[in-house]
Amino acid sequence: MSQKAKIAVIGDQNSIMIFKVLGFSVFPVEECEDIGKQIKELERNKFSIIYITENIAAGIETIIDEYKDKSFPAIIPIPNKNGALGIGKRGIEENIEKAVGADIF
Secondary structure (H helix, E strand, O other), rough: HHHHHOOEEEOHHHHHHHHHHOOOOEEEOOOOOOOOHHEEEEHHHHEEEEEEHHHHHHHHHHHHHHHHOOOEEEEEEEEEEOOOOOOOHHHHHHHHHHHHHOOOO
């Protein structure tokens, strides 16, 4: 029997509550304080994917960097209700450049 992946979403309440309707676990925060502890707790609880709004991700880049080489949890920045900051796109571009060996964009 296959097990469902546990998915979490961290960010400001107005941006993430829609994800609760989709069955994701949501963790509203307004500031970056203690997010590292929250991510460690999610890792201990076997969450496979953590979506985090870009405005929060911008304040915890060193914490996110700790997880870049790990398979789980995958931490993926997403835009908040105000739009994108480009953090998620930059991460994808960096990964493609690493895989291909050149900046193809």
